[in-house]
Amino acid sequence: MGKFVPRPKTLGGDIPCLDSPELARKRQKALSARAELRVERPLRAESNLETPVETQADGAPLFRISDLSAGYDKKVVVEGVDLEVRAGDVVALIGPNGSGKSTILKTITRHLAPLAGAVELDGREISRWKTAEFARNLAVMLTDRPQTELLTCRDIVEAGRHPYTGRMGTLSPDDHSRVDEAMKTAHVEELAERDFMQISDGQRQRVMLARAIAQDPRVLVLDEPTSYLDIRYQIDLLRILRHLAKSRNVAVIMSIHELELAQKSADKVICVKDGRVFRAGAPEDIFTRETIDELYGLQHGTFNERFGSVEIGRPHGNAHTFVIAGAGTGSAVFRQLIRQGKAFYAGVLHEGDIDCELARDLAAECVAERAFEPIGDKTIARAKELLVHCARLIVCPAAFGTINARNAELVEFARSHGIEVMRACEGASEDSQ
Numbered sequence: 523m524g525k526f527v528p529r530p531k532t533l534g535g536d537i538p539c540l541d542s543p544e545l546a547r548k549r550q551k552a553l554s555a556r557a558e559l560r561v562e563r564p565l566r567a568e569s570n571l572e573t574p575v576e577t578q579a580d581g582a583p584l585f586r587i588s589d590l591s592a593g594y595d596k597k598v599v600v601e602g603v604d605l606e607v608r609a610g611d612v613v614a615l616i617g618p619n620g621s622g623k624s625t626i627l628k629t630i631t632r633h634l635a636p637l638a639g640a641v642e643l644d645g646r647e648i649s650r651w652k653t654a655e656f657a658r659n660l661a662v663m664l665t666d667r668p669q670t671e672l673l674t675c676r677d678i679v680e681a682g683r684h685p686y687t688g689r690m691g692t693l694s695p696d697d698h699s700r701v702d703e704a705m706k707t708a709h710v711e712e713l714a715e716r717d718f719m720q721i722s723d724g725q726r727q728r729v730m731l732a733r734a735i736a737q738d739p740r741v742l743v744l745d746e747p748t749s750y751l752d753i754r755y756q757i758d759l760l761r762i763l764r765h766l767a768k769s770r771n772v773a774v775i776m777s778i779h780e781l782e783l784a785q786k787s788a789d790k791v792i793c794v795k796d797g798r799v800f801r802a803g804a805p806e807d808i809f810t811r812e813t814i815d816e817l818y819g820l821q822h823g824t825f826n827e828r829f830g831s832v833e834i835g836r837p838h839g840n841a842h843t844f845v846i847a848g849a850g851t852g853s854a855v856f857r858q859l860i861r862q863g864k865a866f867y868a869g870v871l872h873e874g875d876i877d878c879e880l881a882r883d884l885a886a887e888c889v890a891e892r893a894f895e896p897i898g899d900k901t902i903a904r905a906k907e908l909l910v911h912c913a914r915l916i917v918c919p920a921a922f923g924t925i926n927a928r929n930a931e932l933v934e935f936a937r938s939h940g941i942e943v944m945r946a947c948e949g950a951s952e953d954s955q
């Protein structure tokens with residue numbers, strides 16, 4: 523293992539001393555790593571990062587996939603894929619493990635040859651593009667870890683500019699400022715001099731994002747870009763991708779497992795299941811309980827479309843707890859009971875209240891009244907029918923209002939039947955005070 527050679531001091535702000543022998547050697551290494559890193563050439567060497575790339579005049583898709591079959595060693599693992607992506611679109615591929623998302627992404631980035639069908643960039647089959655020409659249009663961020671030796675994180679990001687340089691990979695001052703900008707955008711400035719192989723997975727992912735940004739592509743393809751990132755950087759990454767799409771007209775195509783993030787960041791969602799496109803459409807059409815439960819074959823939990831989250835489902839067994847909730851006061855108690863594996867009833871709630879939405883997924887039964895209507899006789903009677911089987915009543919709201927005033931009857935009912943009454947906020951028995 524060679525000794526790590528620190529980078530030379532910079533001259534004139536952040537512009538490195540380009541004629542240093544050490545840097546030339548490292549740059550040579552970076553050049554040889556270039557093939558490994560699959561650096562793709564941006565379309566126009568002279569293009570400015572601040573200048574949005576022109577959209578096609580006729581509004582035709584930038585990228586078109588038609589009846590694509592893809593797989594390994596002539597064995598098809600995914601087929602019948604159709605997709606049109608326009609400049610500025612953010613497209614998310616979602617679906618269960620092993621459904622074929624990565625295989626599609628590897629095929630549309632020419633890491634795998636298509637087994638059938640067509641993939642066109644700018645109306646031309648991707649196999650007909652010269653390597654450099656194709657590379658000038660498209661940047662890729664896949665999940666495999668590039669093995670590099672003695673390259674700093676800055677070297678890696680600089681590799682994103684090599685498509686703009688001559689054969690020796692000498693970066694111009696303009697290239698350097700773009701590298702700086704990309705590192706700043708991906709929050710990896712502080713990693714600049716660290717060995718790329720000696721940083722965390724999440725840090726490495728952000729460095730690879732910086733490289734892709736420095737590359738200034740028209741199409742950016744990312745395989746599970748959020749997988750190693752903490753929540754702050756997941757949000758940052760998706761904001762960056764949306765910014766690239768909306769301000770610079772980059773077409774972004776990514777696979778992603780975090781449904782909530784996909785729902786909030788994608789313009790178009792492609793659901794891949796069992797090697798086929800199971801459904802495709804706008805997030806509003808895709809992120810429904812029915813579609814997501816079916817896509818993932820959820821049996822013990824369910825997708826809550828209101829919250830964009832997956833709930834782990836209600837516990838088995840009889841309920842011995844009744845929770846009076848409302849206006850979001852019950853959510854924490856519901857989740858606490860679920861964590862404890864305790865089944866519970868919830869009521870009397872109003873349709874549309876967020877507690878009502880959640881209780882429908884988590885409670886053994888949710889007693890609900892129509893929105894904005896005072897609690898009626900039938901509803902209160904049903905709540906009492908359930909309450910009488912319970913050992914305790916948890917009251918979440920600090921006070922009742924006009925339309926849920928009759929929940930006070932449940933408290934009285936509990937007391938008169940020897941059922942323990944607890945205030946959620948105090949966690950103590952009200953009756954024992």
Ligand SMILES: Nc1ncnc2c1ncn2[C@@H]1O[C@H](COP(=O)(O)OP(=O)(O)OP(=O)(O)O)[C@@H](O)[C@H]1O
Pocket residue numbers: 594599617618619620621622623624625626777
């Ligand atoms: N190099 C390979 N050679 C042969 N089969 C492969 C190879 N890579 C993946 N597969 C198979 O292809 C199918 C699709 O895999 P793919 O990686 O595309 O799924 P995915 O949807 O990206 O899954 P995940 O969400 O787990 O990343 C799987 O059955 C997988 O085992």
